[in-house]
Amino acid sequence: MSDPVAGDQLRAFVERIERLEEEKKVISDDIKDVYAEAKGNGFDVKILRKVVSLRKKQPHEREEEEAILDLYLQALGMGPGVGM
Amino acid sequence: MSDPVAGDQLRAFVERIERLEEEKKVISDDIKDVYAEAKGNGFDVKILRKVVSLRKKQPHEREEEEAILDLYLQALGMGPGVGM
Amino acid sequence: MSDPVAGDQLRAFVERIERLEEEKKVISDDIKDVYAEAKGNGFDVKILRKVVSLRKKQPHEREEEEAILDLYLQALGMGPGVGM
Amino acid sequence: MSDPVAGDQLRAFVERIERLEEEKKVISDDIKDVYAEAKGNGFDVKILRKVVSLRKKQPHEREEEEAILDLYLQALGMGPGVGM
Numbered sequence: 001m002s003d004p005v006a007g008d009q010l011r012a013f014v015e016r017i018e019r020l021e022e023e024k025k026v027i028s029d030d031i032k033d034v035y036a037e038a039k040g041n042g043f044d045v046k047i048l049r050k051v052v053s054l055r056k057k058q059p060h061e062r063e064e065e066e067a068i069l070d071l072y073l074q075a076l077g078m079g080p081g082v083g084m
Numbered sequence: 085m086s087d088p089v090a091g092d093q094l095r096a097f098v099e100r101i102e103r104l105e106e107e108k109k110v111i112s113d114d115i116k117d118v119y120a121e122a123k124g125n126g127f128d129v130k131i132l133r134k135v136v137s138l139r140k141k142q143p144h145e146r147e148e149e150e151a152i153l154d155l156y157l158q159a160l161g162m163g164p165g166v167g168m
Numbered sequence: 169m170s171d172p173v174a175g176d177q178l179r180a181f182v183e184r185i186e187r188l189e190e191e192k193k194v195i196s197d198d199i200k201d202v203y204a205e206a207k208g209n210g211f212d213v214k215i216l217r218k219v220v221s222l223r224k225k226q227p228h229e230r231e232e233e234e235a236i237l238d239l240y241l242q243a244l245g246m247g248p249g250v251g252m
Numbered sequence: 253m254s255d256p257v258a259g260d261q262l263r264a265f266v267e268r269i270e271r272l273e274e275e276k277k278v279i280s281d282d283i284k285d286v287y288a289e290a291k292g293n294g295f296d297v298k299i300l301r302k303v304v305s306l307r308k309k310q311p312h313e314r315e316e317e318e319a320i321l322d323l324y325l326q327a328l329g330m331g332p333g334v335g336m
Contacts (some may be wrong), residue, residue, distance in 0.1 A: 007327035013206040037180040075259035091243035097290040122265040159175035
């Protein structure tokens with residue numbers, strides 16, 4: 001067997017992956033740009049990331065987690081309302 | 085030059101790294117075990133990780149971040165006190 | 169000042185980020201799908217990832233790294249031609 | 253119920269985790285130091301990491317992966333022996 005690997009097929013897969021990775025890179029750069037723009041407008045990027053992350057959770061899920069966290073922090077004498 | 089790489093020296097470096105990586109692996113497993121034990125005692129592992137992470141910050145730093153977060157969440161109509 | 173955060177501006181930033189993250193997620197899923205399809209056609213996914221990674225390097229860069237690696241492996245008695 | 257969380261128990265878990273994380277940090281720093289020392293002795297850190305990673309695999313496993321990689325690279329016209 002002179003060529004046990006289907007070169008054309010392999011190349012097609014590799015090139016599809018590379019194209020998609022390029023697109024993904026462009027979008028990742030776009031996201032960085034939006035955060036940079038927000039920072040330029042006075043927003044705190046770290047907190048903004050937190051907000052984006054929090055919005056992925058259901059309100060009741062967030063509230064429940066916050067309640068347990070407050071409980072733990074109080075049990076440790078770390079006070080309430082320090083939930084981030 | 086038949087041997088441009090100092091084999092003994094290289095081997096010594098590699099073995100030191102491997103020993104340290106083994107030690108690190110043991111400790112990582114120990115950490116997992118403590119979390120598992122805490123879970124077995126009714127604690128919420130995700131929140132426990134959050135507590136450990138929060139304790140690395142200074143209180144004033146935590147409070148400031150929490151205040152900004154609450155501000156952002158209120159501006160988005162997501163309500164206060166949902167800081168995790 | 170009753171509202172120190174520009175809510176509309178904040179919301180606009182958050183929504184732009186969320187849209188971009190969704191697009192990024194779709195592309196990430198597409199990439200996984202291509203790998204799965206390649207696997208279904210008999211390709212080894214792990215090696216395929218390696219190929220994609222190698223193609224990002226310049227040939228001379230790859231060759232130089234491979235040469236140093238072979239040197240190190242031989243100095244450790246691990247033999248040549250085991251470069252992955 | 254005035255205190256639904258066993259504060260002492262929680263504190264004990266948190267402190268055990270913190271001690272272990274500190275130990276882990278020390279070892280991580282030690283590993284970095286060894287790599288830095290190796291670099292100071294003329295070794296290529298990136299390749300050294302590769303060597304350490306390769307040594308975790310069985311020889312036959314490495315050889316098999318290398319063989320498949322060479323096959324794929326040849327099918328793509330990227331030549332043999334460029335396996336890193």
